[in-house]
Amino acid sequence: MQLFKNQELKIYNSLTSKKETFKPINEGHIGMYVCGPTVYSNVHLGNVRTFMSFDMVFRYLKHLGYKVRYVRNITDAGHLENDADAGEDKITKKARLEQIEPMEVVQRYTVDFHNILNTFNFLPPSIEPTATGHIIEQIELIKSIIANGFAYEVNGSVYFDVHKFNETNEYGKLSKRKLEDLIHNTRALDGQSDKKNPQDFALWKKAEPQHIMRWPSPWSDGFPGWHLECTAMSTKYLGDQFDIHGGGMDLKFPHHECEIAQNEAAKGQSPVNYWMHANMLQLNGQRMSKSTGNTVNPDELLSGNNSFFSKAYAPSVIRFFNAQCSYRSVLDLTDEGLLSSEKGFYRLMDAINLLDSLTPSNSSTINVEAWKQSCYDAMNDDFNSPILIANLFEAVKYINQIKDGSVTLTSQDLNILKETIHAFTFDVLGLENTAQSNSSTDKLSGAVDILIKLRQEARANKDFALSDKIRDELAHVGIQLKDGKEGTTFSLN
Known part of the structure; x- marks a missing residue:
């Protein structure tokens, strides 16, 4: 694809705290690194949100015609509990609790990670290196x-x-923290620490006798520090200086700050031109947390088997919901929000499905080229997907007006409309057209709603045998009824 040279892309750079015109180091080529998961558990929905945002970035850069080398790592060693320099390795701890080998843990949850991302229609990265595969480089x-x-x-x-x-050098320039403040806010070291200062961080840790994952080095049998892994893998595949480094907002300090320091200490230059950070995902206005029970995993959201949402949601509906919020804004996951997104998503799909039946005219009454450019303007403004979606719904309005005859388009303009709405909906946003399956889902929902009403009538008439039979028969075919304060809902098991 030819590069769209007339498109000026601006990216919000976390390092400078402002939007900057994007200029790749090598014309036509982009190197992008995104911190991947530590594979000790099922992938967290908040992580999925981050990876989904950068999947959209990857897709748009490719759509513009850039040759993108996208590197997203797998952390399979060295990430200690609480992101600290002491304590137990997260993967080793999981292996100990489940009485399996650490690499069994890695394999299980790497497969889960890939399965979830495939379900959400992610493009695979160009390279997916592992920390354990790059010990020599570290x-x-x-x-x-x-x-x-x-x-x-x-x-x-x-x-x-x-x-x-x-x-x-300046330690703290990404997170805007001063070393003096960090010193003031750090507790004094106990006598057991080997560090000169509390702010120092591990590059290599000597393994305790019970530590399973260890490698030989000039200093000891041990394992690398978590921060070092990303520095080694990013520079190996993208060079000492590359275009974009992304990750969640929670990684800005200390992880990304330490990456910058390591690169500057080793190479004498800052490694990345544009730092991008995706914001957090909340659940019903509160921080997602396992300890408080305010959490839902991707499988539960997709299946409807949870206590937060009234139904199951299709992967593309969830992607569409995510794209309705800027990647830099906090996203609040609610049932009301997903229901609204579902309606919008299927309205968009219905309009796209109408396109092939539209008849061109001899003249155009709308400026399709201007509308097309508005889609690019939105994405060129730091990947502003909410504005892009607003523009796509402007096209939905056009499509419906063409159908009823109040708007006309020439064959050429109609083709531009089709190509553009397909490119941004499917290629850039990564949505899949599931409108046909939605028709079947609506019929199923209608049938189950009828049975729910019959069950409510049976309970009102104290015919509990019939009420229980309806519930049990539905459960037998994989439809789980859930009685709550707002009434009865169902999910598919």
Whole structure:
């Protein structure tokens, strides 16, 4: 595809806190790295939101004609509990609790991650490296940082010297934190720590005798620090300096801050031109949390088997819901919001399905080229998908007006309308046309609603035998009724 050179893309750069005109390092080519999952559990819905946002970014850059090398890693070692430098490896802990090998944990949850992303119609990244597959690169990176005077070895572990680095560089420039403030807000070290200062972070940790995942190094049998892994993998495949680095807002500090410091300490230059951060996902206005029970996983949302939502939702409806909010804004996941998105999604699909039946005219009464450019203007403004969707619904209005004869388009303009709405709906937003299956779903919902009403009548008449029979027979064919304060709903098992 030829590059759309007339499109000026602006990206909000977290490093400078402003939108900047995007200029790739190498014309026509883009290197993009996004921090992937630590595969010790089923993928979290908040993570899916982040990866979905960058899938859209990847899709749009490809649509513009860029050759994109998209690297998204798998963290399969070295990520300790609470993102700390001490404690148990998340994967090793899971393996110990389930009495299986750590790599069994990695395999199980990597497969789950891929299955979920495939369900949501993600494009695969260009490269998906693993931390354990790049131990040699990480060791060499540590050697460079030590040689440049920004790291020290103590008792087989190697730590990054943040204070030494800050003498000639700026630690905290991404997260806008000052080292003095970090020092003031950090508790004093206990006598057991090997660190010179609390702000120092591990590049290599000596493994305790019980630590299963370990590799030989010049300093000890041990394992790499979590922050180091992404530095090694991103620069190996994208070079010492590349275009875009993305991830969730929660990774800005300390993970991404440490990545910048490691690169500057080892290579003498900042690694990334544009830092992008996707914001958080809430559930019913509250932070998602396992400890409070305010959480739902992707499978539960897709199946309807949860206590938060009235029904199951199709993957493309969830994608559409996600795209109705800017990637930089907090997204609040609610049943009301999903129901509204579902109606909008199928309205869009119905209009697209109408396109082939429309008859062209000898003249056009609307400016299709201007509408087309408005779609590009939206995405060129830091991937503003909510505005893009508003423009797509402007096209829905046109389609309905063409059908009723109040608007006309020439054959050429009708083709432009078709090509553009297909490109942005399916290629860029990654939606799938499931309007036909929705018709069947509506019929099923209608039939179950009738049975629910009959069951309510039976209960009102104290015919509990019939009420229970309706519930049990539906359960037998995989339809689970749920009685709540708002009435009875159902989900498919």
